[in-house]
Amino acid sequence: MFSTELLVQTLIAGVMIGVLYALMALGITFIYSIVKMINWAMGEFYMIGSFAQYLLVVFLLGPDFWWVAVPIAALSVFLIGALLEPILIKPMFRQALERKDEYATVVTIALLLLLRNLATGIAGPNQFTPGSNLGVVMLGPLPVTGARFAAFLCTLAALTLFYILLKKTWWGLALRAAAQSRIGAQTSGVDILRLDQIAFGVGVGLAGLAGALLAPEFQVYPTNGVVTTVKGFEIIVIGGLGSIPGALIAGVMLGVVESLGAAFIASPYQNVYGFLLVLVVLLIKPTGLFGERVRQA
Amino acid sequence: MVALLETTDLSKRFGGLLANDAVNLSVAEGEIRGLIGPNGAGKTTLANLITGIYPPSSGEIRMRGQSLLGLAPHEIAAQGLLRTFQVCRIFGNLSVRENLLLPYLTGTGDIAEGKRLAEEFLALTTLDRLADEPAKRLSGGQRALLQVAAGFMVPELRCYVLDEPFAGINPVIKDAIVELILTANKSRGVTFVIVSHEMAVMRKLCHKVTVLIEGRVVTEGTLDEVAAKREVVAAYLGKAWT
Amino acid sequence: MKPFTRALGSIAMLALAGLTGSAQAADDTVKIGLEIPLSPPGDPAAGQLIRRGAELAVEYVNTVMKGVAGGKKIELVVQDSQGKTDVGVAAYRKLATEDKVIGVTGFFHSSVNIAVNEVAKEIGVPTIATQTSAADITAKRYEPAFRTHAIDPIRVETFLEFTKKMGYKRISLVAETTDYGIGIAEEMEKQNKEAKAGLELQKITFDHAATDLTAQLLQVKAFKPDLVINIGVGAPVDLIIDQATTVGLLPTTPMLVSYDAPERPQFWKLHEKNGVGIYFIAYYSPKQKLSDIGEWMAKAYKEKYGENAIYSSLNGFGDVMILAQAADMAKSTDPKAIIKALESGTFKTWAAAPVTFPDAPGVYYHNWSPPILILHYTKPNEDWQTAEIIVEHVGVKH
Numbered sequence: 061m062f063s064t065e066l067l068v069q070t071l072i073a074g075v076m077i078g079v080l081y082a083l084m085a086l087g088i089t090f091i092y093s094i095v096k097m098i099n100w101a102m103g104e105f106y107m108i109g110s111f112a113q114y115l116l117v118v119f120l121l122g123p124d125f126w127w128v129a130v131p132i133a134a135l136s137v138f139l140i141g142a143l144l145e146p147i148l149i150k151p152m153f154r155q156a157l158e159r160k161d162e163y164a165t166v167v168t169i170a171l172l173l174l175l176r177n178l179a180t181g182i183a184g185p186n187q188f189t190p191g192s193n194l195g196v197v198m199l200g201p202l203p204v205t206g207a208r209f210a211a212f213l214c215t216l217a218a219l220t221l222f223y224i225l226l227k228k229t230w231w232g233l234a235l236r237a238a239a240q241s242r243i244g245a246q247t248s249g250v251d252i253l254r255l256d257q258i259a260f261g262v263g264v265g266l267a268g269l270a271g272a273l274l275a276p277e278f279q280v281y282p283t284n285g286v287v288t289t290v291k292g293f294e295i296i297v298i299g300g301l302g303s304i305p306g307a308l309i310a311g312v313m314l315g316v317v318e319s320l321g322a323a324f325i326a327s328p329y330q331n332v333y334g335f336l337l338v339l340v341v342l343l344i345k346p347t348g349l350f351g352e353r354v355r356q357a
Numbered sequence: 358m359v360a361l362l363e364t365t366d367l368s369k370r371f372g373g374l375l376a377n378d379a380v381n382l383s384v385a386e387g388e389i390r391g392l393i394g395p396n397g398a399g400k401t402t403l404a405n406l407i408t409g410i411y412p413p414s415s416g417e418i419r420m421r422g423q424s425l426l427g428l429a430p431h432e433i434a435a436q437g438l439l440r441t442f443q444v445c446r447i448f449g450n451l452s453v454r455e456n457l458l459l460p461y462l463t464g465t466g467d468i469a470e471g472k473r474l475a476e477e478f479l480a481l482t483t484l485d486r487l488a489d490e491p492a493k494r495l496s497g498g499q500r501a502l503l504q505v506a507a508g509f510m511v512p513e514l515r516c517y518v519l520d521e522p523f524a525g526i527n528p529v530i531k532d533a534i535v536e537l538i539l540t541a542n543k544s545r546g547v548t549f550v551i552v553s554h555e556m557a558v559m560r561k562l563c564h565k566v567t568v569l570i571e572g573r574v575v576t577e578g579t580l581d582e583v584a585a586k587r588e589v590v591a592a593y594l595g596k597a598w599t
Numbered sequence: 600m601k602p603f604t605r606a607l608g609s610i611a612m613l614a615l616a617g618l619t620g621s622a623q624a625a626d627d628t629v630k631i632g633l634e635i636p637l638s639p640p641g642d643p644a645a646g647q648l649i650r651r652g653a654e655l656a657v658e659y660v661n662t663v664m665k666g667v668a669g670g671k672k673i674e675l676v677v678q679d680s681q682g683k684t685d686v687g688v689a690a691y692r693k694l695a696t697e698d699k700v701i702g703v704t705g706f707f708h709s710s711v712n713i714a715v716n717e718v719a720k721e722i723g724v725p726t727i728a729t730q731t732s733a734a735d736i737t738a739k740r741y742e743p744a745f746r747t748h749a750i751d752p753i754r755v756e757t758f759l760e761f762t763k764k765m766g767y768k769r770i771s772l773v774a775e776t777t778d779y780g781i782g783i784a785e786e787m788e789k790q791n792k793e794a795k796a797g798l799e800l801q802k803i804t805f806d807h808a809a810t811d812l813t814a815q816l817l818q819v820k821a822f823k824p825d826l827v828i829n830i831g832v833g834a835p836v837d838l839i840i841d842q843a844t845t846v847g848l849l850p851t852t853p854m855l856v857s858y859d860a861p862e863r864p865q866f867w868k869l870h871e872k873n874g875v876g877i878y879f880i881a882y883y884s885p886k887q888k889l890s891d892i893g894e895w896m897a898k899a900y901k902e903k904y905g906e907n908a909i910y911s912s913l914n915g916f917g918d919v920m921i922l923a924q925a926a927d928m929a930k931s932t933d934p935k936a937i938i939k940a941l942e943s944g945t946f947k948t949w950a951a952a953p954v955t956f957p958d959a960p961g962v963y964y965h966n967w968s969p970p971i972l973i974l975h976y977t978k979p980n981e982d983w984q985t986a987e988i989i990v991e992h993v994g995v996k997h
Contacts, residue, residue, distance in 0.1 A: 066821050073813040186644055186865045187834055196845060202817075205845045230462045237448045237459050244446035247408060249434035249463030249511065277841075278810045279834060279869070283639040287810050322814040328776040328804040330814070 078315020091263035097164035103285025109271025137268025142261030300351020367416030391566035437515035449493030632694035632703035641682020652915030687711035709733035893949035917948030
């Protein structure tokens with residue numbers, strides 16, 4: 061079935077979901093660019109953010125104060141990340157380890173299992189939702205839940221804020237310098253281990269923010285982070301590791317391609333279109349659309 | 358008088374290679390010390406040990422009598438001991454101005470003062486019209502200049518280790534760097550340790566040079582004194598010459 | 600300790616923590632395997648419900664019946680299939696060869712059940728499908744394969760009876776790409792043709808792992824259907840309801856959920872605002888008459904869990920009861936003897952109607968189906984037990 065209205069609706073839906081996926085990708089890419097490791101437990105921090113949002117809204121604030129809950133949820137995840145980093149990640153740099161990448165992989169996968177089992181043990185197998193009192197919004201011809209539209213706007217705001225902080229503040233300057241050269245930044249006087257802790261906290265905090273924002277849309281349960289993590293990694297490959305505009309643009313591309321593919325080609329392969337996009341980008345530009353070859357001096 | 362920077366029996370072993378072998382170096386406050394020697398003599402290793410990039414295998418490093426052992430690079434930087442790298446470590450994605458601001462901001466200085474200082478150095482290095490460009494657009498020489506200038510942005514700078522600051526750089530920029538060094542030495546009393554092969558520049562700058570051959574200190578003195586020594590000539594020109 | 604070793608250590612600890620302690624049993628017990636989804640991507644809520652029923656059956660056999668085959672106690676050995684075929688097959692192998700169970704039941708995901716039956720065909724320990732409806736589970740006519748659940752053809756007959764009764768002509772099938780989803784969608788197309796029902800069908804399929812189904816539901820909306828049939832299992836059921844509400848399908852276009860998911864207590868927590876008007880398949884309503892063991896089970900369940908038993912638990916109970924009765928009949932724990940008993944005997948389950956596993960043609964081979972109901976929620980927070988019964992379909996006797 062095809063009509064112009066349907067095409068426009070599908071495109072808008074794709075852009076919306078793409079921006080939301082980009083938030084997840086941003087966390088992964090940010091941690092990688094500073095700490096030089098892939099955090100495989102990212103989806104679990106998304107899950108924690110969604111549970112925090114659920115608990116805050118249902119037991120404390122009520123659905124009308126979701127916007128109070130969101131920053132608290134994200135901040136809690138930031139704190140959890142900042143507390144875990146010195147225990148789990150810092151040993152990777154303090155001691156002369158030969159296989160840093162393997163270490164990071166092992167440690168974050170262990171963390172993934174731990175957090176997921178803990179969540180299943182505590183929360184049980186059921187799904188939850190914080191609920192939302194926001195009405196449906198019309199975006200042109202497309203009806204969108206108030207919750208999803210709010211999540212979309214909050215994500216854009218968060219991305220903008222993140223970008224400004226990175227460009228305008230001293231911490232941002234130090235983070236950008238460290239992203240380029242850890243040793244260079246250190247000899248310029250930057251305390252890189254401290255920076256790692258903050259970067260890890262902020263990165264998982266972004267995942268937590270995504271979890272909190274999407275909780276009313278995609279439900280709350282112990283494995284709800286899996287899909288967003290996969291999308292996050294796809295976006296990073298498409299957009300290029302370490303690039304913030306890359307994450308946003310690739311997120312939108314992924315969302316649009318999946319939506320159009322599901323609507324007009326064949327719906328069962330929704331998750332396949334994204335991987336096809338990944339393959340095409342890898343063939344044309346292996347570093348991703350906005351990625352740069354890393355030069356280690 | 359206690360030397361500003363002092364190493365005692367400093368050694369560094371990489372597997373079977375003894376890169377630094379019991380190096381004793383003593384640099385006085387306000388001195389400009391040259392560090393010369395053939396390729397592979399261990400000059401860069403020594404710079405890395407002093408600035409905390411590598412931990413030494415044995416020996417001691419002191420600045421004003423305080424040990425630097427076990428300190429992280431940023432902690433050593435906080436004590437006013439900075440360095441540049443042979444392979445230029447400027448931040449290509451940051452603007453030229455940001456490259457200058459970064460080392461200043463890691464200190465405790467006032468931000469407005471840092472910005473003013475950055476403008477001063479931009480003018481001094483004639484990089485001002487490129488101030489907002491990403492530093493990766495700069496030529497090789499301009500990068501080297503920027504790297505040296507960035508160190509001067511640290512208000513607490515006491516001792517500056519420059520690793521091959523003049524390698525492959527055109528004479529105009531070379532003069533600009535020399536000018537920066539001499540000014541900082543005179544006006545702020547900054548102490549320098551300069552690793553270089555450029556004998557003409559070293560003669561102009563250094564009060565004293567230390568010659569390092571195969572990881573060991575062979576001799577010290579003015580450039581002309583050490584250049585007269587047989588073993589130095591031999592090391593530079595090959596053993597067959599002697 | 601080096602960090603790397605420390606990390607390995609923490610993984611080992613996690614692995615240990617994840618193991619469900621399987622109790623060592625004495626030799627004189629009769630072991631029954633229960634293979635259920637207890638973690639995602641399976642549907643853990645369903646697995647837990649089936650387990651509750653199965654455990655009550657063990658209680659019934661060991662206390663009321665005083666054991667089977669000359670006073671032997673029965674014992675459950677539980678395995679988590681995770682809803683994955685590979686995990687499910689490994690679990691069956693363990694149950695059959697290490698634990699030496701007399702039969703394996705509890706199956707909830709058709710894909711797992713089908714894959715397990717391929718192995719059961721070789722190993723020979725019988726399986727009883729508790730809540731899996733794909734045709735292939737019995738249609739392949741494997742000797743160890745049995746089922747006590749609504750099968751696709753009977754379920755789809757129920758759909759057709761419903762559309763006829765309501766006068767719906769344009770039907771959208773929103774089906775997940777699993778054996779269950781595809782099986783039902785295809786059966787619907789087949790029966791529509793064979794029965795000349797004259798329905799206009801739209802088939803939209805989606806990946807079970809997808810969370811955003813907006814694109815698919817926009818297609819559904821553009822089709823302007825009279826009825827949407829929600830053929831998802833687990834989280835997708837709820838995502839479809841929510842996202843269909845957003846694009847404006849619900850509440851104006853009626854939706855039929857293809858199994859009894861809306862009976863779960865969490866349904867009204869998730870769909871406080873958009874649950875009214877939902878039609879759903881059910882296999883049991885308290886208005887039905889139960890057997891004597893069914894009455895015992897319903898009462899014991901209520902006492903133990905403070906809520907009324909639903910079909911998943913009832914059928915989990917019934918299937919363990921059937922295996923226990925077969926062991927009693929066979930006076931043996933040999934899988935071959937158990938199969939023979941299942942084929943020839945008549946068994947009590949929770950429902951009033953007795954269970955037999957006839958050597959019937961096609962999908963009806965070794966199959967017994969409970970009656971299928973379609974219920975309708977008409978007010979918020981309505982209890983499924985008081986929900987209006989729209990259709991009560993009794994499967995054709997073969």
